Amino acid sequence: DVKVTQSSRYLVKRTGEKVFLECVQDMDHENMFWYRQDPGLGLRLIYFSYDVKMKEKGDIPEGYSVSREKKERFSLILESASTNQTSMYLCASSLTSGRAGEQYFGPGTRLTVT
């Protein structure tokens, strides 16, 4: 089974702090994604990566950056956390070929910025 793990289930940070959210997958997937989930808005794509060191902006990249130095790890960085970044963050991975884009998700990190 594909396993996607996220470094924390719950995180509380102060406004202005630099925040790192880590995601690791163990199935050699080429693609990795970061979403945020907010009530009534569903999942919105922040950034994705289709290869090591490659990244693409999603629908809401402002205030975020990402890093993918190794194939299995994809980090989401909040350079200066703000209260409007309080949300549930979900990481996912997928293969480029086969299974038509089916994504496997981690358990999520609920981030609160105070």
Add this chain to the structure above:
Amino acid sequence: AQKVTQAQTEISVVEKEDVTLDCVYETRDTTYYLFWYKQPPSGELVFLIRRNSFDEQNEISGRYSWNFQKSTSSFNFTITASQVVDSAVYFCALSEAFISSGSARQLTFGSGTQLTVLP
């Protein structure tokens, strides 16, 4: 641009009732994929089904069934004889079929339907 609409924000049913979750989508692509995911209270999205746009046959898996109608751009999900364990948020999603090299197939999600099954 692609769009997925799940008009039902919340649904509440009593155990053993049947329930249908609606999904309407918009896309300019002639070939695409549709998905349903389940998000239980634990938070992790679980894949339920993927459907090709050129395959309009309905699908049944146990108590779950899916009705894909290309003419109305809908991909509805029915749970028969609902159980308390079915309580979750359900997401419908859409992706393009073909992608260029140096990219990844992205999913466009609906806003989700919170299903509560009461004992």
